[in-house]
Amino acid sequence: MPTERRVLVYQDRDQLTTSVAKRFLSRTRELLESQETVHVVLTGGTVGTGTLAAVAASKDRDRVDWSRVHLWWGDERWVARDDADRNELQAREALLEILLVLPERGLVAEHVHGYPAPEDGIDLDAAAVRYADELRRFARPGEDHPRFDITFLGVGPDGHVASLFPERAEVSVTDTSVVPVRNSPKPPSERLSLTRPAINSSVRVWLVLAGADKASALGLALAGASYNEVPAAGAKGRKRTVFFVDQDAAAEVPDSLILPEY
């Protein structure tokens, strides 16, 4: 299946998160018409979390059968579950707490697949193995992880996605779904991340980014930089890769790559 790459530009961060939320809700509903479950990979970061808050605020929120949606994370920070830095906690506060208590068709607690945390009494390496095992439990026979329908990724100013940072060994790991990350250039220093092949197994990869500090990373990713230099350049969905960006982040995107709404 050839992968298509698109760039959609929005006026500002609010318009971006509202539009991505709307598209996410409609795509999820559409997918649930033809498949039993939908697997979504969430991202940390301000734009990813802002998108979840926009889902929470959307009038279409309760039209999705959330009981058939599974949520995973592209990466997690190795901090306690109640630490404000935890990606999962941010997502729970922005959206999941609401979905878990909907009177009908609500999100199922067991379908929220958070990473292990230090209080589980295991180290970072064991935590990576445990999350890989959890992914395998939901995989088709012979596969390592579920078929992700939509994977959200934030992008750092250095071009990192999930916790795959430029010129670091983790960005090239291909023999497992989950890697431990130590000495991360972005705090906190210890993290867990999906690997590039796990991310790229997704049917759709949706990168969400806003702000002038992302312009150069985005420009380089689209200009064909290597994934080692700019990990965002290596993130590709099997069917489609969409960069949802605001005008500030789009400053270095060639006009020919910018598409109108589809």
Ligand SMILES: O=C(O)[C@H](O)[C@@H](O)[C@H](O)[C@H](O)COP(=O)(O)O
């Ligand atoms: O744990 C994390 O920090 C994230 O998952 C990370 O990959 C994030 O998505 C980007 O750094 C973008 O973050 P912003 O949207 O806040 O710029």
